[in-house]
Amino acid sequence: MATTGLLMLGYLVAHMIGNLKIFFGPGEFDHYAHWLRTVGEPALHYEWFLWIVRVALLVAVVLHAVTAYQLSRRDIGARPAKYAHTRRRASYATRTMRWGGVILALFVVWHILDLTTGDVHPDGFQSGHPYQNVVDTFSTWYGNVIYIVAMLALGLHIRHGFWSAAQTLGASRARRERVLKILANGLALILTCGFIAVPVGVMTGLVS
Numbered sequence: 001m002a003t004t005g006l007l008m009l010g011y012l013v014a015h016m017i018g019n020l021k022i023f024f025g026p027g028e029f030d031h032y033a034h035w036l037r038t039v040g041e042p043a044l045h046y047e048w049f050l051w052i053v054r055v056a057l058l059v060a061v062v063l064h065a066v067t068a069y070q071l072s073r074r075d076i077g078a079r080p081a082k083y084a085h086t087r088r089r090a091s092y093a094t095r096t097m098r099w100g101g102v103i104l105a106l107f108v109v110w111h112i113l114d115l116t117t118g119d120v121h122p123d124g125f126q127s128g129h130p131y132q133n134v135v136d137t138f139s140t141w142y143g144n145v146i147y148i149v150a151m152l153a154l155g156l157h158i159r160h161g162f163w164s165a166a167q168t169l170g171a172s173r174a175r176r177e178r179v180l181k182i183l184a185n186g187l188a189l190i191l192t193c194g195f196i197a198v199p200v201g202v203m204t205g206l207v208s
Contacts, residue, residue: 007060008061023201023207061105098151100154116138122140122143124136135207147196158188162180
């Protein structure tokens with residue numbers, strides 16, 4: 001679970017950086033989207049790189065979900081009886097990891113149908129014009145609500161998930177733990193703000 005989580009985190013960082021190119025205008029953003037489809041040419045055919053990434057991400061997501069379920073069942077099996085003390089001991093992010101994962105899974109389906117296949121895209125999907133497609137999506141109130149809620153859930157998921165993954169992979173010393181907590185909070189904040197900047201940019205007219 002820790003390994004797949006870190007792989008997806010690396011993808012999210014790259015994805016956020018690519019998304020922020022939208023602030024440089026339609027030419028820059030559309031060129032970047034086209035470049036993603038030609039990476040590896042001529043060794044790879046058109047869009048092969050994207051499909052390799054998509055398949056790898058799909059495998060990572062499935063493995064992440066399966067291991068999350070397995071760990072949850074082990075946790076329940078290890079202590080079937082509830083604690084006598086009812087005071088909440090875990091952070092909000094910890095308590096919402098499961099629901100955060102469900103929200104993100106549903107968001108990914110909507111996101112693909114909106115900006116990849118165009119099946120639920122408002123005002124007509126324009127193949128080859130990702131800049132305009134993004135503007136269309138975030139020109140609707142529901143597009144902004146869905147995206148921002150999902151990105152807030154993502155931030156909480158990363159904050160706890162990165163910290164848990166680091167512990168799983170051996171970060172147990174007190175000094176190292178403090179640094180990793182700061183890093184987890186920083187990554188969650190940067191990614192959340194970076195992704196939300198795009199709909200905010202459309203809403204405020206910086207991107208139009």
